[in-house]
Amino acid sequence: MQAFTTLRGVAAPLDMVNVDTDMIIPKQFLKTIERTGLGRGLFYELRTDAKGNKKGDFVLDRPAYRAAKILVAGRNFGCGSSREHAPWALLDAGIRCVIASSFADIFFNNCFKNGILPVILPEETVKAMLKDAENGANAVFSVDLAAQTVTRPDGQTVSFDIDPARKQHLLKGLDDIGLTLEKKRSIDDYEKRQRQEQPWLATR
């Protein structure tokens, strides 16, 4: 996984609450067996007309935001389906950080598996950042994960909280599976114990 340390870039405002993962990446893009190339489906139905032509008015299609690396959005971002295609699509489109006042659990978790930093900040701060982000190409934000700060275009620095374990994983781009496999003995012991205590759960 790609590590996340610092990020500097334009932030795009998406001033909507309860943005669901069906909206982030609609079902017709879930038929792939790959992780890559999903950027073309990102917010597809908000960006295109019924014939599939780009309308050009969606925030990420406006010239100032085409290179955006950060998304500022309303509360409960990423609700609904567990599809990891949602963070894959964001990543493929160059978005490495989403700022909102709250996230749905599964999406939040999926971000950390893909080198995307979801930043939770108080509602008023997010509102102010949405305003900042409306300044188009001038809305350059800096994110520093080690310091746990977001610096707004006017230079003001805001701190955010993050679970220390998740922070470390992201900073180092750690391979979770590799780390867990180091616990093989504990897992073996657990299985042995379970076979004795709940023999009805035994399988291959």
Next chain:
Amino acid sequence: MGKRPRTLFDKIWDAHLVDTLDDGTGLIYIDRHLVHEVTSPQAFEGLRLAGRAVRRPGATLAVADHNVPTTDRAGGIKDEESRIQVETLERNAKAAGITYFGMDDDRQGIVHVIGPEQGLTLPGTTIVCGDSHTSTHGAFGALAFGIGTSEVEHVLATQTLLQVRAKNMRIEVTGSLGRGISAKDVILAIIGQIGTAGATGHVVEYAGSVIRGLSIEGRMTVCNMSIEAGARAGLIAPDATTFAYLKGRPMAPKAGAWEAAERFWASLPTDRGAKFNKRVTLNGAAIQPMVTWGTSPQDVLPIGASVPDPADEEDPDKRRSMERSLGYMGLEPGKPLREIRIDKVFIGSCTNARIEDLRAAAGVAKGGKVAKHVQALVVPGSGLVKAQAEAEGLDAVFRAAGFEWREPGCSMCLAMNADRLEPGERCASTSNRNFEGRQGRGGRTHLVGPEMAAAAALAGTLTDVRERIG
């Protein structure tokens, strides 16, 4: 000595903790893993690239459900991408030694219908699947939740997951339900009250006389939509209803082991005095037949209500969101919900496609006729549900009333196969999400229970089922 009283969730979590990492993250053991075609190919690919094996193929069950056609299957899957995805699952399952139910297998169906049906879902276990509606299995007192594809890969490789412990929430539904009120109405009423993020970060335990009185199918409907309230998982304490459903299922404990299993399961319910971080109570007697009017499951009202007016909403974010929803739904404030004309009806999905749901819908449909302008689909949750329904003559009831009787799968709940709404079409649906575009681009979804859906098919509009059941 007195141990600290624990909740059902606490007990399952504690019993599955393999290790606690230095940073406090829990490594929890996963007893059962369900795999479907949409969220697994990249996980198997990841294992291959890293040269890793599936740790416990016997604890894993694979089935194709999202992409499968619900019409005649003799010709296979026509859509090439869908076909490749299903074939990929079959190939991956076979290579890893994982049991796979193919499209021609009677046991094929929606992953959250077949798990319980096979007895894979057992009390006190941990169950995961790359699908948010895995919360369904909580109806048996199993800690069951949806995961992303990276976590699917993690479970395949290690049979464990790294997890931050969730908080405890208790939702009690007291009293008893009125005539014609279903489990779907209960969960929609709950979501209407607490909101779509009302349970975020929590595992919800449903309790109270209404929940105790629900069948196992009804409990699955309730737990299924826990995710629509933001919950990590939903749980209901196992009891005699649970045990009676499980006994004799192919993967349930066999005679000999059964008694020990039942004894263990009986020890799982929440201890008296256990601490919940959040508590909510609803009066069951006040729950009406519910229907959604907007594009989030929290946009829900009793059928007797009218489309709400954004002007009455004080929170500006909510007001804008309502305006957007009503624009998408093509609805004017003040219109009585029961006057909303529909084009399609979908009875199916992991929320409401079990035998009891089909019986309930058929009970309403019997002797009636689907309105001329309505297309109504009934999609059983599994091949076994379909066979059972046919043995009871329910298919004949539906067909005689003008409903289409289909093959099992996820179908129009998320419209990955050919079953979908066209732009502007309006549907009364027993599924779980009324998001924009969920059932087809530009499609408009009204979530209801199975009886309400059948009644809407006959009436041609949303309607109060209680007026049709005498």
